[in-house]
Structures are given as structure tokens and as C-alpha cells.
Amino acid sequence: xxxxxxxxxxxxxxxxxxxxxxxxxxxxxxxxxxxxxxxxxxxxxxxxxxxxxxxxxxxxxxxxxxxxxxxxxxxxxxxxxxxxxxxxxxxxxxxxxxxxxxxxxxxxxxxxxxxxxxxxxxxxxxxxxxxxxxxxxxxxxxxxxxxxxxxxxxxxxxxxxxxxxxxxxxxxxxxxxxxxxxxxxxxxxxxxxxxxxxxxxxxxxxxxxxxxxxxxxxxxxxxxxxxxxxxxxxxxxxxxxxxxxxxxxxxxxxxxxxxxxxxxxxxxxxxxxxxxxxxxxxxxxxxxxxxxxxxxxxxxxxxxxxxxxxxxxxxxxxxxxxxxxxxxxxxxxxxxxxxxxxxxxxxxxxxxxxxxxxxxxxxxxxxxxxxxxxxxxxxxxxxxxxxxxxxxxxxxxxxxxxx
Amino acid sequence: xxxxxxxxxxxxxxxxxxxxxxxxxxxxxxxxxxxxxxxxxxxxxxxxxxxxxxxxxxxxxxxxxxxxxxxxxxxxxxxxxxxxxxxxxxxxxxxxxxxxxxxxxxxxxxxxxxxxxxxxxxxxxxxxxxxxxxxxxxxxxxxxxxxxxxxxxxxxxxxxxxxxxxxxxxxxxxxxxxxxxxxxxxxxxxxxxxxxxxxxxxxxxxxxxxxxxxxxxxxxxxxxxxxxxxxxxxxxxxxxxxxxxxxxxxxxxxxxxxxxxxxxxxxxxxxxxxxxxxxxxxxxxxxxxxxxxxxxxxxxxxxxxxxxxxxxxxxxxxxxxxxxxxxxxxxxxxxxxxxxxxxxxxxxxxxxxxxxxxxxxxxxxxxxxxxxxxxxxxxxxxxxxxxxxxxxxxxxxxxxxxxxxxx
Numbered sequence: 001x002x003x004x005x006x007x008x009x010x011x012x013x014x015x016x017x018x019x020x021x022x023x024x025x026x027x028x029x030x031x032x033x034x035x036x037x038x039x040x041x042x043x044x045x046x047x048x049x050x051x052x053x054x055x056x057x058x059x060x061x062x063x064x065x066x067x068x069x070x071x072x073x074x075x076x077x078x079x080x081x082x083x084x085x086x087x088x089x090x091x092x093x094x095x096x097x098x099x100x101x102x103x104x105x106x107x108x109x110x111x112x113x114x115x116x117x118x119x120x121x122x123x124x125x126x127x128x129x130x131x132x133x134x135x136x137x138x139x140x141x142x143x144x145x146x147x148x149x150x151x152x153x154x155x156x157x158x159x160x161x162x163x164x165x166x167x168x169x170x171x172x173x174x175x176x177x178x179x180x181x182x183x184x185x186x187x188x189x190x191x192x193x194x195x196x197x198x199x200x201x202x203x204x205x206x207x208x209x210x211x212x213x214x215x216x217x218x219x220x221x222x223x224x225x226x227x228x229x230x231x232x233x234x235x236x237x238x239x240x241x242x243x244x245x246x247x248x249x250x251x252x253x254x255x256x257x258x259x260x261x262x263x264x265x266x267x268x269x270x271x272x273x274x275x276x277x278x279x280x281x282x283x284x285x286x287x288x289x290x291x292x293x294x295x296x297x298x299x300x301x302x303x304x305x306x307x308x309x310x311x312x313x314x315x316x317x318x319x320x321x322x323x324x325x326x327x328x329x330x331x332x333x334x335x336x337x338x339x340x341x342x343x344x345x346x347x348x349x350x351x352x353x354x355x356x357x358x359x360x361x362x363x364x365x366x367x368x369x370x371x372x373x374x375x376x377x378x379x380x381x382x383x384x385x386x387x388x389x390x391x392x393x394x395x396x397x398x399x400x401x402x403x
Numbered sequence: 404x405x406x407x408x409x410x411x412x413x414x415x416x417x418x419x420x421x422x423x424x425x426x427x428x429x430x431x432x433x434x435x436x437x438x439x440x441x442x443x444x445x446x447x448x449x450x451x452x453x454x455x456x457x458x459x460x461x462x463x464x465x466x467x468x469x470x471x472x473x474x475x476x477x478x479x480x481x482x483x484x485x486x487x488x489x490x491x492x493x494x495x496x497x498x499x500x501x502x503x504x505x506x507x508x509x510x511x512x513x514x515x516x517x518x519x520x521x522x523x524x525x526x527x528x529x530x531x532x533x534x535x536x537x538x539x540x541x542x543x544x545x546x547x548x549x550x551x552x553x554x555x556x557x558x559x560x561x562x563x564x565x566x567x568x569x570x571x572x573x574x575x576x577x578x579x580x581x582x583x584x585x586x587x588x589x590x591x592x593x594x595x596x597x598x599x600x601x602x603x604x605x606x607x608x609x610x611x612x613x614x615x616x617x618x619x620x621x622x623x624x625x626x627x628x629x630x631x632x633x634x635x636x637x638x639x640x641x642x643x644x645x646x647x648x649x650x651x652x653x654x655x656x657x658x659x660x661x662x663x664x665x666x667x668x669x670x671x672x673x674x675x676x677x678x679x680x681x682x683x684x685x686x687x688x689x690x691x692x693x694x695x696x697x698x699x700x701x702x703x704x705x706x707x708x709x710x711x712x713x714x715x716x717x718x719x720x721x722x723x724x725x726x727x728x729x730x731x732x733x734x735x736x737x738x739x740x741x742x743x744x745x746x747x748x749x750x751x752x753x754x755x756x757x758x759x760x761x762x763x764x765x766x767x768x769x770x771x772x773x774x775x776x777x778x779x780x781x782x783x784x785x786x787x788x789x790x791x792x793x794x795x796x797x798x799x800x801x802x803x804x805x806x807x808x809x810x
Contacts, residue, residue: 373763
């Protein structure tokens with residue numbers, strides 16, 4: 001059998017880890033490799049993301065990702081804004097789950113400034129985070145079905161259905177905050193908007209609809225033969241490699257690593273709500289789908305528990321922190337990581353500097369960027385059509401990866 | 404024509420203005436001279452207008468949040484399809500470019516290229532405040548202040564992001580505009596009929612100096628150079644081979660073990676109250692290796708910080724700080740943070756050999772703060788284009804420093 005670059009890559013990908021830094025000069029000069037630019041504008045890149053794929057026939061032998069096409073200088077902007085001005089900015093980072101962005105940032109600021117959060121506010125944040133996780137995973141499922149193309153009834157069937165259910169969750173948020181999308185509802189030390197009257201009944205009825213439909217979609221996708229052919233054994237990410245690369249969230253748990261910050265480093269109301277961590281063993285696109293379906297059910301259960309057990313009481317301190325002068329830090333360095341739908345969203349803040357009302361340095365640790373950094377390892381050996389499925393299954397959001 | 408001549412070798416093409424080229428469609432005069440033709444084609448024109456108005460196919464230039472609302476508008480509840488508007492992901496089949504999201508300096512040339520690939524007649528909708536004006540990213544180094552600095556916009560839809568209903572309203576306004584333009588109610592962009600004007604671009608070129616007289620030719624050239632060199636500069640260079648540390652068995656969870664390791668094996672006994680402990684730059688890779696063996700399996704944070712001269716709070720040897728964070732996996736997850744201090748020009752050893760995930764994180768800090776990591780196999784810029792000048796997250800880099808020619 002002739003040893004082409006494609007077969008060599010597939011063999012080495014099976015044997016062990018691919019070296020992403022291998023020079024192009026190390027490849028066979030006569031192999032007739034083709035360079036395919038993928039992105040930055042492509043409907044399946046989930047935003048603006050670019051890859052250079054070196055192909056031998058249909059097989060990828062080397063993948064070089066490029067990010068930064070949506071680099072909006074958020075960290076520089078946050079250094080210029082006061083502590084109380086920043087929630088609307090981070091809303092736009094991971095625009096599929098703004099609630100968890102706000103939560104990560106306000107939690108870091110609360111730790112830096114030493115602000116207590118009332119119990120009801122913590123429970124409300126947990127409720128919002130779980131509802132947001134449902135909405136985010138639904139959006140992921142719809143777009144992943146689009147990525148897989150014809151596998152699910154022309155591709156857009158599941159997309160249309162998932163968006164229908166996602167709107168139910170957005171309606172709930174709109175009722176609380178007045179906004180469909182960028183909520184700006186987290187304050188340092190509490191929440192800005194209280195739950196309206198009759199909210200619990202609405203949450204329950206929306207979740208009942210979503211839950212029954214999810215059962216349908218699970219049968220539609222996971223039991224679908226074409227879906228399995230497109231996702232089983234595709235883009236296998238080893239658990240060891242995932243840990244080393246900093247991949248977190250559902251992508252890590254699909255590789256068999258039992259790690260979830262909601263259970264392992266509880267925040268909000270998670271120490272009072274027992275979280276069941278969903279894991280799968282395959283590490284492939286199918287396992288990532290399985291994990292997200294499991295998390296959808298688990299999030300619905302947690303959201304129900306949160307709204308049922310919602311304690312009474314104030315939602316923020318006696319004097320809400322709304323003015324810049326109320327939030328000052330002269331020193332301190334804190335790191336806080338929370339579990340968003342995409343994994344560990346960390347916020348590292350350094351207080352002090354010339355203006356005590358602004359952070360001196362703010363670094364956001366985006367889970368999407370770390371998921372994308374796995375691509376040069378798992379793409380070689382796959383086909384071009386699988387590249388879209390693998391990228392989609394990692395659920396990257398470029399606004400967060402590039403910031 | 405002038406365009407067909409080959410440019411002299413070794414010389415860059417001069418900046419061109421295609422609108423100045425004399426061009427006329429070969430059939431134009433013949434068609435004008437046919438008596439009564441304009442009357443005869445009037446019903447055809449009405450059919451064309453009807454079709455054009457009710458089949459505005461969208462090219463989604465969806466970069467960020469507004470793109471999600473664009474998807475929501477195309478999905479079940481709002482359903483743009485009933486207006487004859489469907490989303491085509493290729494510019495060659497689309498009539499309307501919906502710029503939904505922030506356009507960065509790195510992305511703007513690509514947007515312009517995609518716009519040029521769309522056939523005439525074409526329209527553009529700026530959806531959301533980022534596409535209209537840049538929103539609060541407007542003054543920052545990497546975002547362009549509105550898409551209308553790059554291409555002509557027909558309809559602006561305010562909001563952050565606009566609701567799907569807002570997008571639908573914008574499309575209806577565009578339909579009105581298309582109708583009016585076909586009926587002569589609006590001045591057309593070109594003097595010649597659009598259908599016969601096959602090569603003239605409807606807008607001045609992005610790099611056309613006539614677009615903004617305050618921009619000098621040198622700036623334009625620099626910008627041209629910047630975008631043209633972008634991809635070629637990003638090629639990986641050869642580096643030393645990376646060795647991957649083998650996976651160690653997980654140690655039991657013990658609180659305070661990080662402090663014990665620091666004090667016992669690295670001689671760091673002084674633990675500041677409000678900041679992570681400082682570790683010698685020469686020994687921090689050893690520390691990372693030791694902690695990895697102790698169960699800290701994930702590198703969660705590499706964050707460099709710049710302390711410029713003028714604040715005076717820090718000594719010369721502490722101009723830069725790199726903070727590292729590790730996390731344990733499983734129950735009772737803990738984070739270990741430490742700092743490494745550097746003088747300007749000094750570099751810190753890379754952690755790529757211990758954690759493969761350090762690769763991109765260190766590239767990002769190199770890109771934004773100019774801290775170099777010795778032994779990194781592939782130390783290139785990550786976020787900004789390859790020829791960017793300066794490191795924007797340094798404190799002495801002005802927040803609104805112009806890089807793009809439209810600044």
C-alpha cells in the first residue's frame with residue numbers, strides 16, 4: 001500500500017497525539033497537498049473564524065486555526081470603565097449566554113470588593129443561569145443540525161424547532177429584565193430586577209413544553225442512523241489531551257472527565273441544589289451531543305428546583321451599588337471561574353492603580369478559545385465534511401473567544 | 404484599455420480609481436437608438452421591480468450578537484421567508500448584505516471584498532449599533548466606527564441588538580426604497596442605468612484616496628500593505644520540537660498543599676494577602692511540573708500585566724507581571740495562582756512543555772502585552788494581524804490609537 005500523507009496522518013492520529021507545530025516542510029513535497037481556506041466568513045464557522053486546512057485528497061493533514069476577527073478589545077475597554085459600568089460590556093462576549101457572563105464578572109468583582117450577595121439574589125442568578133443554559137444548548141443543537149447538513153431533514157428542520165423553544169426562554173427573560181438578549185440584570189452585590197408576579201407558573205409551563213420537545217429531538221437526532229454516521233467516531237478528543245489543553249464544559253465531560261464547577265466548586269445556589277454531572281465516554285461529536293442532551297434535562301430539573309425553592313428576601317443590599325463611587329478597590333487580585341454552557345469562564349481582576357473605581361487589569365478566560373485550540377489536534381485525519389461537524393460540536397462562540 | 408496592460412515587474416500597482424475609466428456597454432447606444440424601446444420595456448420593468456422588491460435575498464454578514472437575532476428572524480417565530488427573503492450564504496446569490504455585528508479592523512477588508520463580490524443591484528443594511536457606529540467599541544484600537552466607513556448603507560436598524568421584528572421593519576423600509584428607486588423617486592447611485600453598467604463599482608473603492616481627503620496616500624499604502632500582508636505573515640515558523648509531559652497519577656485532594664509546596668520546595672514563605680505569591684522566573688516551570696504531579700491538571704490562566712514607568716509604584720525589575728493559574732479536577736476543585744515578575748526585555752520560560760494549552764494563552768499575552776515566552780514553539784500574534792505595531796494592552800498604549808486609515 002502506498003503511504004500517502006493522508007494515510008500517514010490517519011495512522012499517526014490513531015497512534016497518538018498530532019504535533020500541531022509540525023512545519024509544512026516536513027511533509028512530502030511531492031504529495032500534492034492542497035491548501036483550503038475555511039472562513040472567516042462561512043455559515044458554519046459560527047461567527048468569524050478562519051482555518052487553513054492542508055488536504056491530501058479529502059483528508060486533512062494539517063489544520064491551522066486563526067482567531068481574532070472579532071477581537072473587540074474588551075479587556076482594554078474594561079480598564080477604562082468603572083466597576084458598575086461593565087455588565088453591559090461582557091453581555092456581548094458570549095452572546096448566546098449573556099446571563100452567565102454577567103454572573104462571572106459580578107462574582108469576581110464581589111470577591112475583589114468584599115461584597116455580600118443576598119440569598120434570594122444567588123438563587124435568582126442560579127435560575128437565570130440554568131434557563132440560559134437551556135436556551136444556549138437549544139441554539140447549539142439547532143446550529144449543529146445545520147452543520148450536519150442533510151442529516152436531519154434538510155438540515156434546517158431541527159434549527160427551526162430549536163429556535164421555537166428558545167424563544168420561550170427568551171420570553172421569560174424579557175419579562176424579568178425587559179430585554180430579549182443583553183439583560184444587564186446583575187449588580188455588584190445583587191440583582192437589578194426582581195421576579196414579576198406569577199413568574200413561577202410561567203417558568204413551569206415553558207419548561208414543560210421544552211422538556212417534552214427535547215425528548216422528541218433526542219429521538220430525532222441520537223437515534224437517527226445518518227446522524228450517528230456523521231458523528232460517531234468523528235473528532236475524537238482524548239480526555240487527557242482535553243485536560244491539558246484547558247478544554248472545559250460539555251466538551252471535557254464528553255471525553256469522560258467528571259468535572260463540573262457547579263458541583264466541584266459550588267457558587268450561587270449550587271451548594272444547596274445537588275447537581276448531577278453528565279459525562280460520556282466517546283469523546284466524539286456523538287458523545288458531545290449526548291452530554292448536551294443530558295445537560296438540557298439536568299438544567300430543566302435545576303431550574304425547576306430553583307424556582308420552587310426560591311427564598312424570600314431582598315435581591316440586593318440596603319443601598320444598591322449603582323454609583324461608581326460605591327465600588328472602589330485599592331489593591332487585590334482575584335480569579336473566579338464559573339461553569340457556563342461552554343465551560344469554565346474565568347475572570348481575573350487586579351484592583352488598584354490610578355483610579356480605584358476602575359480595575360487595573362481585567363482578563364477573561366474564555367472557554368471557547370480553549371475548545372478551538374483543540375482543533376489542530378483532532379482535525380488531522382478527518383475529512384473536510386467532518387471539519388464542519390467537529391467545529392460545530394465544540395460549540396465555539398467567537399465573541400467570547402476573541403473578546 | 405489601460406487595465407489590460409501588465410504592470411511593470413517589481414513595482415506595486417498604483418492606487419486605481421475604476422470609476423474614472425471610460426467604459427460603455429457595446430449595446431448601450433444601439434439600444435437607445437431603437438425607437439419606442441423604452442416604452443416597450445416598461446411593463447418588463449414593472450415585473451422586474453415587483454420581483455426585486457419581493458425577493459430580497461440576504462447575505463448574512465453575521466459576526467456577533469446581531470447575527471443570533473438575524474437567525475432568530477429567519478427562524479420560526481418571525482419567519483422572514485414570508486417576505487420572500489431567504490438567507491443565502493454566498494455573496495454571489497444575494498441582493499442585500501445585512502451587516503449584523505461588530506466589524507473589526509481585521510475583518511473590514513474581508514467584508515469589503517465580499518461586498519464587491521455581490522452582483523448589482525445590491526443594498527446594505529447596517530443592523531445594530533456596532534454596525535452603525537461601532538457602539539462602545541467605537542474608540543478602541545481594533546474596531547471600525549461603523550460599516551459605512553467601508554461601504555454604502557441603505558438602511559440603519561438601531562438597537563443592541565434590534566429585535567427580529569426590528570430587522571423585519573428594516574427590510575420593509577428597504578423594500579419601499581427599492582420601489583421608489585425603480586420608479587425614479589430616489590436618485591440612483593449611478594448615472595447610467597444599473598443593468599447596463601457592468602463593471603463600474605457602485606461605490607468608491609475602499610483604498611481610494613478620494614474617499615477621505617484627510618487621509619494621506621502614505622497612510623493608505625500602509626493600510627493596503629497591512630491587509631495584504633496579513634495572511635502571509637501568519638505562516639508558522641519552524642521551532643524546537645515540543646515534548647509532552649506524561650500524565651501523572653492524580654494525588655489526593657489536600658487543602659493548603661500549594662502553600663506547602665511553595666514553602667517547602669521553592670522557598671516562598673512570604674504570601675501576600677491580596678495577591679498571589681511571587682515565584683522566581685527561573686523556577687516557575689519546575690513549580691508547574693510539580694503542581695501538575697500534585698493534581699493541578701488544567702492551566703486556566705495566563706495573564707500578563709504592565710506597570711509602566713510613570714506610576715512609580717513598581718521597581719524596574721517588576722515592569723511586567725505574568726500571573727499563572729492552575730486548577731484541580733474533580734471534587735473540591737481548587738485554583739493555585741502565582742506571579743512571575745519581569746523587567747522590560749526579559750522573557751519567561753514557556754509552559755507549553757507542561758501544558759499544551761499554554762500555547763494559545765501565551766501567544767495572546769505576547770500579542771497584547773509583548774511579553775516573550777522563551778522556548779515557545781510558535782510565538783506569533785494571536786488576535787491582531789501579523790504586522791500590528793505595538794501591544795495594545797500595555798498601559799502606555801493609548802486606548803484609541805489609530806491603526807486603520809479611517810482614524
